[in-house]
Amino acid sequence: MLQTLEAVITQSGWVKFNEPFTLEHSVKAYVTILPNTTDELPESSSGQSLLQVLDSAAFSQSPFGESDSMEKQIQANRNAWND
Numbered sequence: 001m002l003q004t005l006e007a008v009i010t011q012s013g014w015v016k017f018n019e020p021f022t023l024e025h026s027v028k029a030y031v032t033i034l035p036n037t038t039d040e041l042p043e044s045s046s047g048q049s050l051l052q053v054l055d056s057a058a059f060s061q062s063p064f065g066e067s068d069s070m071e072k073q074i075q076a077n078r079n080a081w082n083d
Contacts, residue, residue: 009033019047 006018009031053059 005021008016008018010016015031
C-alpha cells in the first residue's frame with residue numbers, strides 16, 4: 001500500500017518528517033521535490049494546520065453542501081475515468 005508522508009529536506013540532505021511514524025522494516029521510497037511556494041518552512045504539522053483551518057471563522061461560516069448534489073458530482077468524477 002502506498003503511503004504519503006510530508007517532510008522537509010534540509011540543504012544538507014537530511015529528511016525531517018512533519019509527523020511521527022513507525023515502520024516494521026526498511027522500505028524503498030521515492031522522493032518528489034516540490035516547488036517552494038514560500039521561503040518560510042511550516043512550523044506546525046499538517047494535523048495542527050488542519051485544526052487551525054477547522055477553527056477558522058471562514059470555515060465555520062461556510063455553507064453546508066447538499067448530499068444529493070455532492071453524490072452526483074462524485075459519481076460523475078468516477079464515471080469520467082471510464083473504467
